[in-house]
Amino acid sequence: MDNIAGHKSSLVLITNLAALLLVLLWLFPTVGLLVSSFRTADQITSSGWWSSLSAQERQNNPIRISGAEIEENGLFVIEGRLFEAENVEVSLWGTSSRAPQAFEPGQTSELSRDRTVMPQTDGSFRFTALESQEGKRLPRVFTTATTPPEFTTDNYHKMLFEKGNVEGMGKAFFNTLTVTIPATIIPILVAAFAAYALAWMEFPGRALLVAVVVALLVVPLQLALIPLLKFHNGIGIGKGYLGVWMAHTGFGLPLAIYLLRNYMAGLPRDIIENARVDGATEFQIFTKIILPLSFPALASFAILQFLWTWNDLLVAKVFLIDASGETTVMTNRIVELLGTRGGNWEILATAAFVSIVAPLFVFFAMQRYLVRGLLAGSVK
Amino acid sequence: MHPALQGLLTILIGVGGCVGYFYFSNVFLDRVLFPAKGPNAGRNINRANIIRPWLFLLPAILALGLYLAYPVFETIRLSVTERVSSVEGTRYVFVGADNYAQMFAEAKFWEALRNNLLWLIVVPALSTAFGLLAAQLTDRLRWGNVAKSLIFMPMAISFVGAAVIWKLIYDTRPEGTEQIGVFNALYLYFGGDMPQTWLTIPFWNNFFLMIVLIWIQTGFAMVILSAALRGIPEETVEAAIVDGAGPFTIFFKIKVPQIMGTIVVVWTTITIVVLKVFDIVFAMTNGQWETQVLANYMFDKLFRANDWGVGSASAMVIMVLVLPILIWNVREVRKEMR
Numbered sequence: 001m002d003n004i005a006g007h008k009s010s011l012v013l014i015t016n017l018a019a020l021l022l023v024l025l026w027l028f029p030t031v032g033l034l035v036s037s038f039r040t041a042d043q044i045t046s047s048g049w050w051s052s053l054s055a056q057e058r059q060n061n062p063i064r065i066s067g068a069e070i071e072e073n074g075l076f077v078i079e080g081r082l083f084e085a086e087n088v089e090v091s092l093w094g095t096s097s098r099a100p101q102a103f104e105p106g107q108t109s110e111l112s113r114d115r116t117v118m119p120q121t122d123g124s125f126r127f128t129a130l131e132s133q134e135g136k137r138l139p140r141v142f143t144t145a146t147t148p149p150e151f152t153t154d155n156y157h158k159m160l161f162e163k164g165n166v167e168g169m170g171k172a173f174f175n176t177l178t179v180t181i182p183a184t185i186i187p188i189l190v191a192a193f194a195a196y197a198l199a200w201m202e203f204p205g206r207a208l209l210v211a212v213v214v215a216l217l218v219v220p221l222q223l224a225l226i227p228l229l230k231f232h233n234g235i236g237i238g239k240g241y242l243g244v245w246m247a248h249t250g251f252g253l254p255l256a257i258y259l260l261r262n263y264m265a266g267l268p269r270d271i272i273e274n275a276r277v278d279g280a281t282e283f284q285i286f287t288k289i290i291l292p293l294s295f296p297a298l299a300s301f302a303i304l305q306f307l308w309t310w311n312d313l314l315v316a317k318v319f320l321i322d323a324s325g326e327t328t329v330m331t332n333r334i335v336e337l338l339g340t341r342g343g344n345w346e347i348l349a350t351a352a353f354v355s356i357v358a359p360l361f362v363f364f365a366m367q368r369y370l371v372r373g374l375l376a377g378s379v380k
Numbered sequence: 381m382h383p384a385l386q387g388l389l390t391i392l393i394g395v396g397g398c399v400g401y402f403y404f405s406n407v408f409l410d411r412v413l414f415p416a417k418g419p420n421a422g423r424n425i426n427r428a429n430i431i432r433p434w435l436f437l438l439p440a441i442l443a444l445g446l447y448l449a450y451p452v453f454e455t456i457r458l459s460v461t462e463r464v465s466s467v468e469g470t471r472y473v474f475v476g477a478d479n480y481a482q483m484f485a486e487a488k489f490w491e492a493l494r495n496n497l498l499w500l501i502v503v504p505a506l507s508t509a510f511g512l513l514a515a516q517l518t519d520r521l522r523w524g525n526v527a528k529s530l531i532f533m534p535m536a537i538s539f540v541g542a543a544v545i546w547k548l549i550y551d552t553r554p555e556g557t558e559q560i561g562v563f564n565a566l567y568l569y570f571g572g573d574m575p576q577t578w579l580t581i582p583f584w585n586n587f588f589l590m591i592v593l594i595w596i597q598t599g600f601a602m603v604i605l606s607a608a609l610r611g612i613p614e615e616t617v618e619a620a621i622v623d624g625a626g627p628f629t630i631f632f633k634i635k636v637p638q639i640m641g642t643i644v645v646v647w648t649t650i651t652i653v654v655l656k657v658f659d660i661v662f663a664m665t666n667g668q669w670e671t672q673v674l675a676n677y678m679f680d681k682l683f684r685a686n687d688w689g690v691g692s693a694s695a696m697v698i699m700v701l702v703l704p705i706l707i708w709n710v711r712e713v714r715k716e717m718r
Contacts, residue, residue, distance in 0.1 A: 005523050011627060015520070015521065016521065019514075019517040019518050019521055019527050020526075020527075022510075022514055022517065022527075022531065023527045023530050023531060025529045025534075026530060026533075026534065026595065026598070026599075027530055028562075029545045029546060029595065030533070030534070030537070030545060030549075031550055032545070032549065032562065033544065033548055034546045036548060036705070044560060045553075045560065047558050047560065048558065048559065048560045048561075048562070048565050049548075049560070050562070059558075066491070070395065071543060130607065145685060151471075151540075154508060178386070181391060182390045182391045182394055182419060184400065185391055185394070185395060186391075186394040186395065189394075189395060189398040189399070190398060190439045190440050191440060193398075193402055193436040193437075193439070193440070194436060194437050194439070194440035195443075196439075197436035197437050198432040201432065201433040201436070202433075203433040203434070205434075207717045209437070209441075210715075210717060211710050211713055211714055212444075213444070213649045214709050214710050214713045215706050215709070215710050216444055216448045216449065216704055217494060217709070218696070218705055218706050218709060219448050219452060219699070219702070219706070220655060220656050220675075220698045220699060220702055222655060222656065222658075222675055222678050222695045222698050223451050223452055223695045223696075223698070224447060224448060224455075225451075225678075225682060225691075225701055226451075226454075226691060226692055226695070227450065227451040227454035227697070228447065228451060228453065228460055230454075231446070241386060241390070242390070244588070245390060245394075246443075246447070247447065248450060249443060249447075250443045250444065250446065250447020251447060251448070251526075252448075253440060253443055253444055253448075254444065257440060264508065269648060278618060279690050281406070281410065281438075282406070282429075282432055283402070283403065283406040290648075295550050296539055309533075310538070311537070311538030311539065311540070311541070311553055312416065312538075313539065313540055313658070313659045313662070313663075314537070314658050314659065314679070316677070317683075318626050318683075331538055331540040331541075331659070334540050334541070334544060334663070335540055335662065335663050338544065338547070338663055339545070345548060345551075345560070348544050348547075348548075348669050349544070349548070351544075351709035352540075352541045352544040352545065355538060355540075355541055356536075356541045358536065359536040359538070360533070360536050360537070361534075362536070363533065363535070363536035367529060367532070370535075371607075373601060374603055374604065375603070375604060375607055
């Protein structure tokens with residue numbers, strides 16, 4: 001018996017470790033982007049994000065010295081710090097890219113035109129010259145230093161609130177919100193009535209209609225793009241919010257009807273029949289009894305539809321975004337940034353996280369309903 | 381008008397319109413058209429009850445018809461016509477199978493089809509496998525729900541956001557500088573000679589794109605399969621333990637066969653997602669370096685080449701690939717309804 005028990009505990013340990021590994025693996029990509037969005041452009045390009053979590057010794061990008069000039073016994077002196085952060089420990093430094101580790105802290109490097117520079121271990125420096133350096137390019141210093149972890153919210157400030165930043169996400173954020181809210185609410189209402197009719201009313205063709213809804217559930221969006229673009233142009237609404245709201249409503253309906261019908265069909269028959277006997281009209285039964293009871297299903301669909309419309313790129317690109325770019329949504333803005341600012345990870349990471357935050361919040365706040373919706377929505 | 385205001389107004393009009401429509405059409409039916417009083421009260425009630433379901437269904441039927449059913453037939457029509465623009469306006473000329481012939485002659489189309497088939501095999505298989513693994517591992521853990529939440533989280537992230545996340549992982553810096561992409565950092569750490577630009581290596585780059593979707597879909601598979609695992613009768617597992625079955629035998633011989641139905645459902649659901657995959661490819665490679673897929677090929681034809689005929693033809697190819705799943709689903713539901 002001991003043997004079996006021992007065997008079991010080792011299995012539990014392995015299970016725990018394997019699960020932990022899987023979770024870390026799945027979390028790692030997102031954390032990487034999150035950490036990167038709090039680093040400066042220099043930090044991102046000079047080291048991997050994983051090394052930013054602990055103090056690291058590394059070769060930094062060259063720093064151009066700057067500061068106020070003071071005249072001191074005929075010498076023009078600039079004193080200051082190379083790094084904004086405290087606790088930096090410079091171990092080696094140099095003044096040219098060919099020998100970036102030529103000197104130790106405290107040594108003085110003679111530059112051209114009788115200039116000298118001397119950084120100290122703590123990152124402070126002293127620069128001297130025989131003539132004023134006003135308006136001239138000051139030399140660069142290459143350092144190898146141990147820097148403590150350092151994070152900044154500047155990226156977010158720049159992407160969200162900076163006026164005149166054409167790459168900003170503020171406007172796109174509101175555009176996305178403008179697309180999402182009506183596109184989530186309207187299909188729920190339309191679908192709820194239809195689902196009630198399909199679940200609790202007797203009429204010829206009911207089974208056929210349910211089958212049609214299930215069929216439309218998997219019809220690829222791609223088929224609808226050209227005909228609807230043609231239709232929208234034909235009736236004169238062209239590209240715009242109205243078109244994208246209508247498109248999202250149409251595309252969301254099959255799932256909404258399917259989810260709600262299944263849920264409503266599971267409600268106890270007695271409640272509805274008692275209400276009918278008591279003389280309630282169908283409209284009253286629906287609004288007073290069915291709708292409140294169906295709240296979990298309504299919430300499930302609302303979350304799925306919110307995530308889908310918030311994260312959508314294709315429908316917005318086809319039905320909303322015109323040549324002026326005034327109505328761009330966040331997903332589209334990010335794709336544009338990927339094209340134009342492919343290497344600027346501080347911009348990309350921040351933009352991506354701005355767009356991810358709202359769905360993540362909804363996800364963690366209402367996960368229960370999301371799971372329920374998915375369980376009911378995958379066709380059995 | 382400010383779009384936010386316009387949005388608010390639309391919500392009001394949309395919601396108000398819907399509520400108003402449902403309310404007043406019911407009132408009209410009960411009070412005006414077939415009032416439940418007078419000599420014909422009984423007949424009128426019956427008639428009203430015959431019409432009422434259609435009042436409830438009308439907006440949904442209109443929207444479904446216009447936004448999903450009609451486009452299917454219109455796309456079939458467009459795929460056999462050519463759009464001709466002239467001074468008098470745009471005409472559509474019947475060209476038979478020309479669009480299809482033109483599409484089949486393009487190497488890019490076959491590349492897209494091959495890649496799509498590759499996606500169809502790899503992504504559902506690995507997502508389901510990882511999902512099953514995650515479901516089984518977290519099933520009995522004390523912190524199982526937290527673990528599930530975290531693996532499930534990518535579901536909330538947009539394909540575009542995921543593309544950015546993974547592009548950072550595949551990032552390449554020039555040789556000799558510090559690598560900031562995990563892939564290259566690991567590759568060099570384990571003795572790789574020089575940093576690779578992962579997304580431009582033909583054929584294998586497809587798999588680097590697939591990883592993104594697998595990463596997203598595993599959570600979905602895990603959630604559904606975990607519910608199925610919970611539904612397995614305890615006795616079957618206990619009986620197997622008594623008979624001396626080890627954990628692996630129990631998992632593969634007892635549990636998996638019992639949830640086979642759910643595995644098929646998860647597999648087909650992910651298959652449908654894969655068939656429509658667009659954002660990931662569009663954002664990460666835009667079909668360059670032999671990573672084209674059908675949905676992106678279609679978008680390309682539609683908006684870059686402005687060729688509606690071939691665009692519609694390629695949409696029909698996606699439809700044909702979905703068709704078996706559609707038919708199977710409808711048959712299952714009809715069985716259930718009976």
